[in-house]
Amino acid sequence: MLELATISLINGVVYGLLLFMLTSGLTLIFSMMGVLNFAHASVFMLGAYLSFQLGRYVGFWPAIVIAPLACGLVGAAIERYGLRRVHSSGHVAEILFTFGLAYVIEELVTMIWGRNAVANDVPATIDFALFTVFGTTFPAYKGLMMAISVAMFVFLFLVLTRTRIGLIIRAALTHPRMVDALGHDVPGVFALVFAMGSALAGLAGVIGGFMLLTQPTLAHAVGPIVFVIVVLGGLGSLYGALVASMLIGILQTFAVAVDYSLADALRAMGVAIVRGSPLYEVASIKLATAAPVIPYLLLVLMLIVRPRGLFGTRDA
Amino acid sequence: MRAYRTVGLALACALGAGTAAADVRIAFIDPLSGGAASTGILAQKTHQFYIDAINAAGGLNGEKLELVSFDNKVNAQESLIQLKKALDDGARFVVQGNGSAVALALTDAVQKYNERNPGKEVVYLNYAAVDPALTNEKCSFWHFRFDADADMKMAAMTNVIAQDKKIQKVYLINQDYSFGKAVAAAANKMLAEKRPDIKIVGDELHPLQKVQDFSPYVAKIKASGADTVITGNWSNDMVLLIKAGKDAGLKVNWETYYGGSPGTVTAVREAGVGTLKQVSEWHKNALPELDATVASFDKRFPGVENEYAYWRAKTMWELFAAAAKKAQSNDPVKVARALEGMKMQTSLGEVEMRADNHQILQPLYVSTLERGQKYDAEGTGLGWKTDAKVDGKATSLPTSCKMERPK
Numbered sequence: 001m002l003e004l005a006t007i008s009l010i011n012g013v014v015y016g017l018l019l020f021m022l023t024s025g026l027t028l029i030f031s032m033m034g035v036l037n038f039a040h041a042s043v044f045m046l047g048a049y050l051s052f053q054l055g056r057y058v059g060f061w062p063a064i065v066i067a068p069l070a071c072g073l074v075g076a077a078i079e080r081y082g083l084r085r086v087h088s089s090g091h092v093a094e095i096l097f098t099f100g101l102a103y104v105i106e107e108l109v110t111m112i113w114g115r116n117a118v119a120n121d122v123p124a125t126i127d128f129a130l131f132t133v134f135g136t137t138f139p140a141y142k143g144l145m146m147a148i149s150v151a152m153f154v155f156l157f158l159v160l161t162r163t164r165i166g167l168i169i170r171a172a173l174t175h176p177r178m179v180d181a182l183g184h185d186v187p188g189v190f191a192l193v194f195a196m197g198s199a200l201a202g203l204a205g206v207i208g209g210f211m212l213l214t215q216p217t218l219a220h221a222v223g224p225i226v227f228v229i230v231v232l233g234g235l236g237s238l239y240g241a242l243v244a245s246m247l248i249g250i251l252q253t254f255a256v257a258v259d260y261s262l263a264d265a266l267r268a269m270g271v272a273i274v275r276g277s278p279l280y281e282v283a284s285i286k287l288a289t290a291a292p293v294i295p296y297l298l299l300v301l302m303l304i305v306r307p308r309g310l311f312g313t314r315d316a
Numbered sequence: 317m318r319a320y321r322t323v324g325l326a327l328a329c330a331l332g333a334g335t336a337a338a339d340v341r342i343a344f345i346d347p348l349s350g351g352a353a354s355t356g357i358l359a360q361k362t363h364q365f366y367i368d369a370i371n372a373a374g375g376l377n378g379e380k381l382e383l384v385s386f387d388n389k390v391n392a393q394e395s396l397i398q399l400k401k402a403l404d405d406g407a408r409f410v411v412q413g414n415g416s417a418v419a420l421a422l423t424d425a426v427q428k429y430n431e432r433n434p435g436k437e438v439v440y441l442n443y444a445a446v447d448p449a450l451t452n453e454k455c456s457f458w459h460f461r462f463d464a465d466a467d468m469k470m471a472a473m474t475n476v477i478a479q480d481k482k483i484q485k486v487y488l489i490n491q492d493y494s495f496g497k498a499v500a501a502a503a504n505k506m507l508a509e510k511r512p513d514i515k516i517v518g519d520e521l522h523p524l525q526k527v528q529d530f531s532p533y534v535a536k537i538k539a540s541g542a543d544t545v546i547t548g549n550w551s552n553d554m555v556l557l558i559k560a561g562k563d564a565g566l567k568v569n570w571e572t573y574y575g576g577s578p579g580t581v582t583a584v585r586e587a588g589v590g591t592l593k594q595v596s597e598w599h600k601n602a603l604p605e606l607d608a609t610v611a612s613f614d615k616r617f618p619g620v621e622n623e624y625a626y627w628r629a630k631t632m633w634e635l636f637a638a639a640a641k642k643a644q645s646n647d648p649v650k651v652a653r654a655l656e657g658m659k660m661q662t663s664l665g666e667v668e669m670r671a672d673n674h675q676i677l678q679p680l681y682v683s684t685l686e687r688g689q690k691y692d693a694e695g696t697g698l699g700w701k702t703d704a705k706v707d708g709k710a711t712s713l714p715t716s717c718k719m720e721r722p723k
Contacts, residue, residue: 007535007564015529115354116621117555117579119694129565136538137565212528213552213579217351221528221552256532289492291532292523 003134008253010133014142016249017149018208022222023229023241024152025200031236032169032193034091035083038098041219041226042105043198047071047205048214049113052120060123068202075198079191102219110216120214145207152200156238169193228299234312243310248295255291339379340646342367342409343402345395345422348387351525352414352551354578354621359413359443360385362626365613366633376640383411390414392421399425403438408648413444413463416495423450423459430458430722437722439648441636443628446573447494448502451675455717460655460674462632466495466548466573468711469595470502472680473571476593476704477544478510483569485517487542489533491553492521499548499573517542525552530560538566550574555583562587569593576700578623581685581693589698592685598627599683599700600691603663620694631667631678635660649722666708673717677708 026040047067054063078101086093121127122141129137160166172179172189180186212218229248233240263273263283273283302309344363347356360383367381375381384405386398395418402410412422419442430437440459442450448465464472477483488503490496500519507514517540520533527533534557537545545568549557554574561568562584568591574580575594584592600606610624639654640646657671665679682704689699 004535004539007538008532011529011531011535014531018529114619114621115357117582119582121582121585132565134538135565136535137563139563142563213555215354217552220351225528253532257536288536289521289523292526 004257006133007136008257009250010138012250012253013246014146014249015253016246017146018204018211019225019229019249020242020245021145021149021152021204021208022201022226023233023245024149024156024238025197025204026226026230027233027236027238027241028156028200029194029197030230031238032173033190034173035094035098035194036091036235037197038095038223039078039101039105040098040197040201041223042102043071043075043201044205044208044222045109045214045216045219046074046105047202048120048209048212048218049109049118049205050202051206051209052118052214053113055123060125064203064206067206068199071202071205072195072199075201076191076195078198079194083194084187084190102223106216106219113216115216117213117215120209122210141207141210145211148203148207152203153238153242156200160238165192225295228295230309231299232295232302232309234309237309237311237313240309240311248298251298252291252294255294256288258287261286340376340381340409341405341407342381342383342411343399343405343407344383344385345388345398345402345410345412345418346385346414347390348385350389352390355551356387356390356414358578358622359626359629361617361622362613362624362629363411363443363633365616366609366629369609370633370637376637377644377646379646388412388418390418392417395421396425399429403429408436408438408646410438410440412440412442416445416447416450416498417493419445419447419450420454420494423454423456426458427456437648437652439652441632443626443632445495447498449494449498451670451673452716455673455715455719457652457674457719457721460652460669460676462628462635462676462678464595464597464678464680464711465675465713466498467502467713468675469573469680470499470506471713472682472704472706472711473546473593473595474503474506474510475706476682477507477514477571483511483514483544485515485540485542486544486546487518487520487537487540487568488516488546489518489520489522489537489557490548491524491550493524496521496524496548499546503546522553527553527556530557531564533557534560534564534566537561537568538564542568544569544571546571548573550577555579558588558592559583567591575685576625576693578621578625578694581696581698584685585696585698588685589687590684593682593703594700595680595682596627597631597678597680598664599681599702600624600693601683601689601700602681602702602705604690606691607663623694627664628676628678631660631662631676634662635667635669635676668708670712670715673715673719675715677712679708680706680711682706 029037051063051067086097126140128140130140130143172186176186229244233244261284367383371380388395388398426440442461444463446466448467488500490499570592572594575592613624639651643650643654659668667678683700683702686701692699
């Protein structure tokens with residue numbers, strides 16, 4: 001029991017931090033620019049592919065630097081030549097633009113790397129067991145992932161609250177004309193923010209690609225859960241994204257470990273649901289089987305009870 | 317009658333945007349976009365390959381075959397729409413394989429269509445959907461299955477397990493839909509019969525193609541103390557499961573249906589040596605030399621994503637051609653009647669299309685991933701080695717099918 005609980009906790013934290021890596025860039029872009037970027041998971045996927053490709057030529061360590069930078073450049077280009085043009089048409093146009101972009105990126109990736117998963121193996125330098133608990137090994141790349149995820153949080157937090165550029169970014173969101181009048185390049189600031197968000201997605205992709213499958217459907221596979229976290233944590237709240245990621249990661253992992261159903265719980269309270277009764281089918285679903293639904297259930301509940309999310313400042 | 321049909325078809329072809337003169341239209345309804353597209357597209361290429369071979373040899377009864385593809389996104393509802401399109405397009409044969417839910421919907425739709433449209437019947441060739449119901453309670457005269465069903469594969473798998481006294485605790489993990497449940501049910505039943513001393517320490521169902529991180533499941537398998545995992549998982553669910561197992565250092569035998577599906581060997585590599593097993597109708601080292609058609613397929617479609625996987629498609633088209641020849645007609649009803657009970661010698665052994673439920677009987681192989689095999693998988697240097705071969709006849713199981721045949 002202790003064994004399963006310990007391992008589940010570790011797994012939950014790992015999964016939670018992976019989710020945070022995925023969402024941090026999205027949260028940054030949303031909180032600073034008000035753009036809900038549907039192509040975020042696609043840039044994540046692009047990061048995984050680029051690191052796979054670069055890793056073959058220059059090795060893993062240079063790739064983990066170059067791939068996110070390349071994603072940042074892609075992000076800057078998207079902002080400069082795409083988003084900026086549709087910006088004047090309002091949020092719906094922006095959302096539709098990023099939505100379409102997600103499809104374009106998926107098709108491009110399919111054209112270049114094919115439909116099947118590429119062999120994005122963990123590089124030899126980090127392919128070892130970091131430690132062993134109760135006979136279960138903990139791979140080093142997951143350790144690296146956790147470290148990067150935490151570093152991302154600290155970096156974003158410090159940049160936004162402790163630096164001059166963070167001050168300008170935040171001011172540009174609420175008072176763009178005033179910031180402009182003070183001599184700051186507001187469009188440039190927005191391009192920088194979008195590039196930074198994209199670079200974070202790319203970095204997440206480099207390391208996330210080892211844990212998930214590097215294939216064209218990757219963006220599609222992680223897309224929905226990313227939005228669940230952003231809404232749950234509160235749109236635009238970095239802190240909220242971290243809390244929501246950890247919450248979902250740990251909750252979902254522990255739910256898988258629980259082999260009890262609603263019927264079992266009711267039986268313990270003295271209420272028996274017998275086979276054949278109308279509720280039997282639903283009540284006898286084990287929590288473990290329902291685990292992957294939990295994030296979406298939380299999403300619906302949150303939208304009903306508190307639409308702004310855990311730490312959000314405005315309604316979704 | 318025949319003259320009218322030929323005239324009608326010729327007219328249809330003339331109207332059909334000037335496509336090459338094709339006489340027999342075969343609709344391929346499978347995923348060509350979305351998550352399962354890689355499997356669907358590989359199957360499409362394989363069917364095309366064998367149909368081209370039939371055409372190159374002069375076609376069937378003087379007519380050429382044409383494969384027309386329809387994308388169903390592995391969705392039952394979408395498949396019915398595509399079937400309608402295919403029928404409007406003049407297709408008389410339907411080929412499908414991915415997803416038993418789709419297969420059940422298609423059998424039902426084909427059955428109803430044929431009842432309502434006598435003289436325009438359609439025959440459904442299923443090359444991969446393995447829910448046993450399709451050749452038992454839900455069987456239909458119009459449906460022919462060219463893959464061993466989930467029970468037959470489990471019988472072969474459990475025969476090998478029964479011999480291995482080291483196996484004591486088994487964990488079942490499967491996808492939460494008709495096929496996954498069928499695998500779990502078959503494993504429970506057959507292990508209880510063949511090795512009552514084996515303890516089933518877990519019977520897990522997880523959502524189909526939705527799980528990104530299998531670590532929590534692996535933690536559970538580990539905590540259960542299982543020495544063997546039985547799974548019918550395919551595609552991403554197979555690859556991610558075994559990857560999570562490798563990461564956590566889980567040491568078990570992987571008894572799988574689709575351990576040979578694309579990406580699995582690449583994901584596990586050395587960690588799968590001696591432990592990853594699969595049940596299949598063929599693998600690259602089944603014969604001492606690679607089959608000539610497999611070699612020429614590899615030449616025509618190079619690359620890892622095109623690695624040959626559908627031996628049963630070869631069997632299917634050879635049997636189909638033989639049936640059409642025997643019937644001396646490409647009329648679906650006549651071909652279907654000729655297919656019933658048809659036997660054929662292949663390089664692997666005898667195959668037979670059962671007349672009572674339209675389930676093929678073909679040799680099955682239980683194989684393990686090993687080093688130093690002649691032909692490797694996915695360029696990893698590791699290849700499949702046969703542990704046991706079951707002859708086609710021996711894979712036969714009783715059926716509850718009560719088939720209604722057209723008069």
